[in-house]
Amino acid sequence: MIIRDSMKVSGQGLYDISEKIQSIVRGSNIKEGLCTVFLPHTSASLLIQENADPSAQNDLEQWLNRLVPENDALYTHTSEGPDDMPSHIKSTLTAATLSIPIENNKLPLGIWQGIFLWEHRHNACNRNIILHLQSDISAI
Amino acid sequence: MIIRDSMKVSGQGLYDISEKIQSIVRGSNIKEGLCTVFLPHTSASLLIQENADPSAQNDLEQWLNRLVPENDALYTHTSEGPDDMPSHIKSTLTAATLSIPIENNKLPLGIWQGIFLWEHRHNACNRNIILHLQSDISAI
Amino acid sequence: MIIRDSMKVSGQGLYDISEKIQSIVRGSNIKEGLCTVFLPHTSASLLIQENADPSAQNDLEQWLNRLVPENDALYTHTSEGPDDMPSHIKSTLTAATLSIPIENNKLPLGIWQGIFLWEHRHNACNRNIILHLQSDISAI
Numbered sequence: 001m002i003i004r005d006s007m008k009v010s011g012q013g014l015y016d017i018s019e020k021i022q023s024i025v026r027g028s029n030i031k032e033g034l035c036t037v038f039l040p041h042t043s044a045s046l047l048i049q050e051n052a053d054p055s056a057q058n059d060l061e062q063w064l065n066r067l068v069p070e071n072d073a074l075y076t077h078t079s080e081g082p083d084d085m086p087s088h089i090k091s092t093l094t095a096a097t098l099s100i101p102i103e104n105n106k107l108p109l110g111i112w113q114g115i116f117l118w119e120h121r122h123n124a125c126n127r128n129i130i131l132h133l134q135s136d137i138s139a140i
Numbered sequence: 141m142i143i144r145d146s147m148k149v150s151g152q153g154l155y156d157i158s159e160k161i162q163s164i165v166r167g168s169n170i171k172e173g174l175c176t177v178f179l180p181h182t183s184a185s186l187l188i189q190e191n192a193d194p195s196a197q198n199d200l201e202q203w204l205n206r207l208v209p210e211n212d213a214l215y216t217h218t219s220e221g222p223d224d225m226p227s228h229i230k231s232t233l234t235a236a237t238l239s240i241p242i243e244n245n246k247l248p249l250g251i252w253q254g255i256f257l258w259e260h261r262h263n264a265c266n267r268n269i270i271l272h273l274q275s276d277i278s279a280i
Numbered sequence: 281m282i283i284r285d286s287m288k289v290s291g292q293g294l295y296d297i298s299e300k301i302q303s304i305v306r307g308s309n310i311k312e313g314l315c316t317v318f319l320p321h322t323s324a325s326l327l328i329q330e331n332a333d334p335s336a337q338n339d340l341e342q343w344l345n346r347l348v349p350e351n352d353a354l355y356t357h358t359s360e361g362p363d364d365m366p367s368h369i370k371s372t373l374t375a376a377t378l379s380i381p382i383e384n385n386k387l388p389l390g391i392w393q394g395i396f397l398w399e400h401r402h403n404a405c406n407r408n409i410i411l412h413l414q415s416d417i418s419a420i
Contacts, residue, residue, distance in 0.1 A: 001416060002312055002383045032142055034176060034239075034272055036314060036379050040390030042330045048236040050182045050228050055217035059225050060232060062214055074342055077335040085339050088330050092340060092374065094232065096328040096393070099176050099239045099314075099379045101272035103142045108270055110180030113236070130388055132314050132381035134416055136141060136274060172282055174316060174379075174412055188376040190322045190368050195357035199365050200372060202354055234372065239316050239379045241412035243282045248410055250320030253376070276281060276414055 001028060003131040007117065009124050012083075014047070014057045014116040021115055021131070022106055028133045033102040036132040037115065043087030044119045044127050045094040051114025064090055087120035094118060102133070141168060143271040147257065149264055152223075154187070154197045154256040161255055161271070162246055168273045173242040176272040177255065183227030184259045184267050185234035191254025204230055227260035234258060242273070281308060283411040287397065289404050292363075294327070294337045294396040301395055301411070302386055308413045313382040316412040317395065323367030324399045324407050325374035331394025344370055367400035374398060382413070 003024055009015060017037075025035055039046050050056040068089045070082040077085045098115070100107045109115070117127060143164055149155060157177075165175055179186050190196040208229045210222040217225045238255070240247045249255070257267060283304055289295060297317075305315055319326050330336040348369045350362040357365045378395070380387045389395070397407060 002381055002388075034174070034274060034314070036381055038381050038388075040388060040393060042328070042390065042392050047232060048182070049232055053217055056225065056228055059215050059217045060228060063208075063212075063229055064232075066214065068343075072343075074346065075339050077333060077339045085336065088336055088340060089343055092327060092329055092344075095235070095375070097379055099237055101142055101176055101178050101270055103270070108142075108178075108180060110182065110268075112182050113180060128390075130381055130383070134274070134314060134414070137277060137417065174314070174414060187372060188322070189372055193357055196365065196368055199355050199357045200368060203348075203352075203369055204372075206354065235375070239377055241282055241316055241318050241410055243410070248282075248318070248320060250322065250408075252322050253320060274414070277417060 001133045005129045005131065007127055009119045009127055011122055012119055014061065014118050016051060016114045017117050018109065018114045024131055025102055025106055030102050030133055030135040031105050033133065033135040034099055035102050035107060036097060036099045038097045038130040040128055040130060042091055043084065043121050044117060045091040045096060046098050047094050047116045047118050048098065048113050049116060050112050052112050083122050090120045141273045145269045145271065147267055149259045149267055151262055152259055154201065154258050156191060156254045157257050158249065158254045164271060165242055165246055170242050170273055170275040171245050173273065173275040174239055175242050175247060176237060176239045178237045178270045180268055180270060182231055183224065183261050184257060185231040185236060186238050187234050187256045187258050188238065188253050189256060190252050192252050223262050230260045281413045285409045285411065287407055289399045289407055291402055292399055294341065294398050296331060296394045297397050298389065298394045304411060305382055305386055310382050310413055310415040311385050313413065313415040314379055315382050315387060316377060316379045318377045318410045320408055320410060322371055323364065323401050324397060325371040325376060326378050327374050327396045327398050328378065328393050329396060330392050332392050363402050370400045
């Protein structure tokens with residue numbers, strides 16, 4: 001089953017999409033199977049990380065911003081703005097797709113795990129998400 | 141099919157879980173399908189890498205320790221110890237989930253490939269692993 | 281369904297394999313399902329990234345080469361040449377496996393997304409790719 005969704009974003013940052021995904025899984029009535037979250041973009045990415053303390057997310061963003069700064073003299077791909085090439089690099093270091101088991105009609109995320117869409121651009125306003133949900137044969 | 145497993149760890153390092161996973165795949169009797177390994181933690185991660193020469197694994201650990209050192213003045217998320225924020229960053233740069241085909245009732249890993257749980261904390265002692273195994277319809 | 285493929289490479293670089301994979305998906309006649317691309321190597325990797333402007337790919341390669349240079353005094357795993365340990369690290373920071381939904385008998389890649397095999401060695405000449413394609417039950 002393919003489900004297309006989208007979400008509003010406003011500037012760089014980690015957007016928690018855990019409940020959005022869990023809700024779609026619940027609605028599917030799939031008891032056991034596999035959920036794949038796919039992001040059809042190259043300057044935003046997916047991440048499973050600590051969702052409890054905002055300071056962890058903040059440090060993660062600051063750390064990656066320092067590793068991949070804007071206005072690096074190395075960049076030649078600069079026509080789409082100073083945040084464009086860093087966005088591609090940041091996406092490269094994280095993920096465009098995540099597959100997570102479905103158990104008891106939900107994703108068995110760890111107690112501190114959230115699923116995040118990581119927006120790397122300053123001015124993006126909408127991002128698409130493509131979900132694939134598959135039920136185990138014996139669990140239909 | 142969902143299978144929950146766990147393992148003992150003792151300190152930072154790469155723990156080869158290839159045989160553990162292959163053994164579960166063998167026991168499933170699935171000839172052809174997909175195996176997803178999911179780690180419900182945010183300070184340990186999964187990696188497929190060179191399993192033959194311990195020096196490669198050692199260099200990998202040393203390199204990542206240098207890229208993501210403890211006691212970086214950037215960190216504000218420090219209440220859980222100096223290895224906590226580096227663990228989240230290291231996990232971010234690697235993977236929480238891996239999907240690998242099943243062929244002839246085993247994972248067709250390359251001759252030099254091993255699957256590793258990468259423990260990033262000094263004092264963790266137990267990690268959970270959630271496996272999803274799915275058989276192809278035509279291969280039942 | 282497992283499909284084994286291989287491809288010629290000649291030196292480091294990003295090789296666009298999007299059409300190769302899309303062609304295999306088309307040939308499978310699967311309308312809806314999941315495609316997993318698995319690379320059984322530890323010194324090449326997989327990436328979904330910007331496919332339109334070669335300067336983006338070039339910057340990405342240059343950036344990663346600077347982050348993970350050859351001849352780093354840290355390396356002890358040097359017997360297979362100066363590009364060997366950097367290859368393992370670069371693979372670690374990207375992916376050995378990618379799962380992408382199949383929708384309407386193709387991968388719904390974003391308009392700027394390509395799937396790349398990223399060769400990290402100077403002298404590799406052939407790389408294997410293992411594909412797993414699975415059809416949704418209700419979509420057969």
